Structure formats: C-alpha cells, structure tokens
Amino acid sequence: MLDIKWIRDNPEALDRGLKKRGAGAQAAELIAADEKRRALVQSLQDMQSRRNAASKEIGQAMRQGEKDRAEALKAEVQDLKGRMQEAEDASRAADAALNDLLMRLPNLPLDDVPVGSDEADNREERTVGEKPVFDFPAREHFEIGEALGGLDFEAAARMSGARFTIVKGPLARLERALGQFMLNLHTSEHGYTEVIPPLLVRDDALFGTGQLPKFDEDLFRTTDGRWLIPTAEVPLTNMVNGALLDAGDLPLRYTALTPCFRSEAGSAGRDTRGMLRQHQFNKCELVSIVDEANGVDEHERMTACAEEVLKRLGLHYRVMTLCTGDMGFGAQKTYDLEVWLPGQATYREISSVSLCGAFQGRRMNARYRDPDGKGSRFLTTLNGSGVAVGRALIAVMENYLNSDGSITVPDVLKPYMGGVTRIENAG
Incomplete structure (x- = not known):
C-alpha cells in the first residue's frame, strides 16, 4: 500500500x-x-x-x-x-x-523498469548456459512422462478435474529430489532459514501481501473462511505482520517448500496440456525482510540464489526484467528467470523474483526501529521462487531426454535418487 x-x-x-x-x-x-x-x-x-x-x-x-x-x-x-x-x-x-x-493501488515501478504493456516489452538482461543439441526430435514433457508411465493426467482429471496431475514412480522421486536439493542449497549455502508454514491463512494475511481484496478470484477458499495459500510468500512474509523489529535483527531470510494452490481464473485455454499451469503445484519459495536501504542489493542477491539452482541443474535460461505492464501488483521491480524447454522450443518462466519496497510492510504494519532510535520505518520485503519445482521437473525431463525416451538424472540430483541415474520406466 x-x-x-x-x-x-x-x-x-x-x-x-x-x-x-x-x-x-x-x-x-x-x-x-x-x-x-x-x-x-x-x-x-x-x-x-x-x-x-x-x-x-x-x-x-x-x-x-x-x-x-x-x-x-x-x-x-x-x-x-x-x-x-x-x-x-x-x-x-x-x-x-x-x-x-x-x-487497490498497485506499487509504483522503479525508474529502471522498462515501460510497456505486456511480456513483449520485457527486457532481456542475460542468457546463461547453452541450449541442448539433440540428434533426435525433442519432445514435450507430457509425451515423455506418459510414455514412461510416470505422468497420469486422465486419472487426475477423473478425481479432481482439469489442471491436476498424478506424478508417480521414479518421476515422483525426481520431483521430490528437486525440492530437497533446492531447500538444501538455500539453507546451507544461501543463508535462508527453513520454515514449514501453514497452508491455510486468514484474510488479513492475504491482504498483507496484496492478494486481497483485488485478486480473490485467483484463490481457493475453504468452507470455514480460510484460504489455501497461492504461494508460501504469504505465510513467510506474514511472519513479521505487526512486528516492530530492531534494525540489528535484519536481514531475515526464509525459505519453504510447499504445495501452492491457484484457481488460474484468467488462464482459460492457456497451457491446457501437461503440467505447466496447475491448480496445485510445489514450489520452493524465498522471502527476505530487510531495511529500506538494502532492498535493491537484496533483490540482486535473491535472483542470484534462484539462478544458482538452474546453473547446478545445467539448464539453459535467460533473465528478464519485467516491464511495467507485466509486473505483479505489489512489485517495484521483478526479474523472471525463464528456462529453455526444448519440447516447446521456447523459454518458460520458472522463477519470479520481486522487490516490493515498503508496499507489503505498510499493509502488514511491519516496522523496524531506526538505528538512531528516533522512530521506525516500514520493513522492505522481497519474494521469489527458488524455484518452481514442477516446472523444474518439466525442464529436466525435456533437457535430459535420451533418444530411447529415457531421462538422465542430473549429477546434482543423484545423491537424492537412491542410486537411480536413469529413468526408463515409472512402472
């Protein structure tokens, strides 16, 4: 606000x-x-x-x-x-x-954010890594997964409807490995504290991070009036709701691996095949709480933490600065990490990292004391995916595909796979 x-x-x-x-x-x-x-x-x-x-x-x-x-x-x-x-x-x-x-006012963009109306006006900052070269036709993740018996869209649709997926066998283990790898990286090397937060929150938590009242159509509500979290940003950021911290307590950095729930109200007809756009998905979230002087530097730092996940997975990606018309409601500036998907022959967003300034801090009445003791200021908040686990699974499936339809397990994930180095059949 x-x-x-x-x-x-x-x-x-x-x-x-x-x-x-x-x-x-x-x-x-x-x-x-x-x-x-x-x-x-x-x-x-x-x-x-x-x-x-x-x-x-x-x-x-x-x-x-x-x-x-x-x-x-x-x-x-x-x-x-x-x-x-x-x-x-x-x-x-x-x-x-x-x-x-x-x-209902959106946050105002920083001066260096490109002005534009949609994703066509986003600015590419850099590309990292190389696109894989295959001597056979690339395939999309849903073709690969169904052929291996590891993705079942029909059974998921029968029990839950569209935009749900059953992942099973070695592919389920691969998704679990991805999430554990991300958590371990962010906690052991990037200084984030692991949190297991509630998946149900009240109105004021979603108001604090900006999802309510404007975006209630994007959310799922329970019969007792609570909301399923659309992202762990909500509970992680609200850990300082109403707080008055000392400047010396900052920065605070939290990470969580949780299911996320979104109605995808505005995405009718988009990504209807496969598991790119789901009502339920897993994501490793990063949240930082800092003083107002360190927001920009923390934004660069958090983006580098998310990038490190993709680098260690050996995935080609690019970093985009979102234009003013493509940014989220509460953001002052957002970087999107877009991973290369050979099956689609295009880049797809796998992480958004946003600097929100005092926008959420003011909505939550979350403050810190000035070091000079003369008053207090609203906390600066940042959030980002570190990264979306389901989309990372898609990227690994498509980029590590072999000519026989099997998937090679990336080296960094092998310690989590119990000796499995190649996924040939989910059984």
Missing part, C-alpha cells in the same frame, strides 16, 4: 507511476478523499474541544447561580454528543473509503 502523505506531497509522481503501469490518474481522487477524511477528523476534534469547554462552563454557571445559562449549556452538550456520534460514523466511513482506494 502507498503512503497517503507521500501522495499528497507528490501527486504528479503518483500519476506518472500509474501511467507507466497502464492505469489512469488517481491522485486527485485520493487527495479529495483524504481531505474529506481530514476535515471530518478536524470537525470531530473541534466538537470534542467545545464539548469539554461547555462542560466546564456548566459548572461555573451553576456556581454563579446562572441557571438559564447552565441549562442552555447542557442542551448544547447534549446536541454536541449527537453530532459527534454522526461525525464519528462519517469519519469511519471516510477512512474506510480512503483505505479502499489505497489498497
């Missing part, structure tokens, strides 16, 4: 930032809503002051025998009480109206 004080002081900057994101100007509406709220607050304070003064005057009038004046003052106080109740109700309504406008 953005700061209304900053908006009052920088209305042109707000509207420029919103224009870059393809949104209309909103500064005037926000300032008008804030002025209405402030006027109501001032009016209420004035009435409170007058009521207090009149109450004192009643006592003075009574002591001086001015009965008529005392009765008039009593009537004024009574009238003020009624008007104050109305003013309090109006003030709460104005406060809620302003907050509703603020909570």
